[in-house]
Amino acid sequence: MSGNIQNIPLSVLLTWPTPNYDDPVRRSWMPLYAGILQAASTLTVLTRLCLRARGQAGPLGLDDVRAFKPLPQARTAILTSSQALLLPGWLGSIVFTAFSILSTEKYGNGTHAWDVPPDLYSRLSMCAWAAEVTFLLATGCTKCSILLFYRRLQKGTFNKVWLYCIYGALAFTVAWSLGFVLTLVFSCNPTEANWESANPLYRKKYTCINARYENLISGTLSVVSDAYAVLLPCLMLRHFDVSKRQKVALNIIFCLGFIVVAAGSVRTYYFDHMWHTYVTSCFPLVDVSNILAATTSPTLGSTC
Amino acid sequence: MLIWAQLELQLSLICASAPALRVFFRRYLANPIRALSSGRSNLDSARDRDSRRTATRLTDDVPSLPTTERRPSTLLTPNSIRKSSNRATMSEIEIEMDESPSNSTLHRSNSPNSDGSEYPLKGDLEMSRPPAAYSLREKNSADDYDFGGTVPLYLYDR
Numbered sequence: 001m002s003g004n005i006q007n008i009p010l011s012v013l014l015t016w017p018t019p020n021y022d023d024p025v026r027r028s029w030m031p032l033y034a035g036i037l038q039a040a041s042t043l044t045v046l047t048r049l050c051l052r053a054r055g056q057a058g059p060l061g062l063d064d065v066r067a068f069k070p071l072p073q074a075r076t077a078i079l080t081s082s083q084a085l086l087l088p089g090w091l092g093s094i095v096f097t098a099f100s101i102l103s104t105e106k107y108g109n110g111t112h113a114w115d116v117p118p119d120l121y122s123r124l125s126m127c128a129w130a131a132e133v134t135f136l137l138a139t140g141c142t143k144c145s146i147l148l149f150y151r152r153l154q155k156g157t158f159n160k161v162w163l164y165c166i167y168g169a170l171a172f173t174v175a176w177s178l179g180f181v182l183t184l185v186f187s188c189n190p191t192e193a194n195w196e197s198a199n200p201l202y203r204k205k206y207t208c209i210n211a212r213y214e215n216l217i218s219g220t221l222s223v224v225s226d227a228y229a230v231l232l233p234c235l236m237l238r239h240f241d242v243s244k245r246q247k248v249a250l251n252i253i254f255c256l257g258f259i260v261v262a263a264g265s266v267r268t269y270y271f272d273h274m275w276h277t278y279v280t281s282c283f284p285l286v287d288v289s290n291i292l293a294a295t296t297s298p299t300l301g302s303t304c
Numbered sequence: 305m306l307i308w309a310q311l312e313l314q315l316s317l318i319c320a321s322a323p324a325l326r327v328f329f330r331r332y333l334a335n336p337i338r339a340l341s342s343g344r345s346n347l348d349s350a351r352d353r354d355s356r357r358t359a360t361r362l363t364d365d366v367p368s369l370p371t372t373e374r375r376p377s378t379l380l381t382p383n384s385i386r387k388s389s390n391r392a393t394m395s396e397i398e399i400e401m402d403e404s405p406s407n408s409t410l411h412r413s414n415s416p417n418s419d420g421s422e423y424p425l426k427g428d429l430e431m432s433r434p435p436a437a438y439s440l441r442e443k444n445s446a447d448d449y450d451f452g453g454t455v456p457l458y459l460y461d462r
Contacts, residue, residue, distance in 0.1 A: 041318050089317060093314060100309075100310055109306065135309055138313055142320050
């Protein structure tokens with residue numbers, strides 16, 4: 001997708017103002033912003049892992065093993081993966097934060113596209129490409145962890161259909177994430193053309209697929225997976241007997257989830273029409289609905 | 305776009321960890337917050353905890369205890385006695401009797417007295433044990449577990 005830069009039409013390039021390489025307008029708050037978010041997520045993830053390790057929030061990775069007796073080994077592995085997948089997600093977020101800060105502070109991602117010196121294009125594109133791969137892997141792992149957590153809600157419904165729905169969503173998420181990682185790797189031949197093609201002096205022969213459609217499909221599938229992830233707990237918990245306060249909290253969270261799904265749809269639409277306004281590629285950004293749905297669990301005393 | 309991607313990724317991690325954080329807040333922060341909001345002293349909290357522990361121990365022993373020598377403190381006249389727990393996880397507990405309680409009595413064991421006095425069972429547990437024929441039945445969810453209707457209270461009291 002970093003190959004986006006090679007597709008900028010001449011008509012768009014002609015509308016760009018005169019570049020200012022010496023003193024460009026900069027967006028300098030990215031390190032602080034990314035640092036605060038990273039610190040918050042690190043604190044929560046480490047607290048969770050610490051609680052699990054000490055057995056205060058269930059044993060590490062095997063919190064609901066007792067619900068399945070006798071427990072086949074394969075199922076144990078699946079249950080364990082709920083915890084195990086959060087760790088690579090968190091490590092991926094650290095790498096992604098590093099790439100974000102690097103690209104904005106060193107390679108000009110914090111400036112306007114026309115103010116980036118051409119000799120930084122390839123490195124900036126490489127940074128964006130690596131960040132996108134990291135992002136896909138990290139969000140994929142985190143999504144799977146959240147979906148695996150839904151099995152706790154499913155236990156409360158005593159309906160195995162929901163379990164199959166969860167595993168279906170898991171398969172979809174894994175396929176979608178891995179598929180787009182492979183697409184990123186093989187979208188250009190050779191792979192280095194993903195970032196080197198942004199360099200005006202790059203003279204090797206290369207072929208790349210049209211990243212515009214790649215981004216569109218990626219965004220659409222992301223919205224679909226988000227909607228699915230929000231609908232799952234909604235439907236599972238529709239007959240849940242909880243207090244009025246908890247029901248209000250649940251509905252607020254579900255509404256937020258649907259708003260995010262709608263926002264993701266709109267974003268995907270405009271992303272398709274405004275893709276050329278940024279040097280670096282856009283990332284699939286929705287998924288927050290998936291996340292918001294996961295926050296339903298704290299409000300349900302019986303599931304935690 | 306990096307801004308949104310960053311926000312999404314970090315929020316996903318925070319929310320994925322949220323269920324476990326609930327345990328953290330309930331275990332370590334619930335009591336201080338409750339004490340701050342109600343203005344109760346640490347001494348009162350400690351006394352409540354001690355009283356609850358005493359009551360739980362007593363109710364755990366209910367089915368196997370002797371039925372003689374009970375000292376009346378609070379008479380429960382109907383065949384079924386309902387009382388509300390002071391714990392959020394325990395809803396209603398119904399104590400059912402298999403025979404008429406004409407000469408037997410029970411003590412309130414799990415909730416503080418309305419006048420703020422000490423629990424009646426405290427200090428004389430042997431004298432206050434209910435008869436073995438009585439059983440404790442959790443009304444809402446006892447049928448979800450295969451305990452034959454008798455549910456050990458520690459399942460909910462932990």
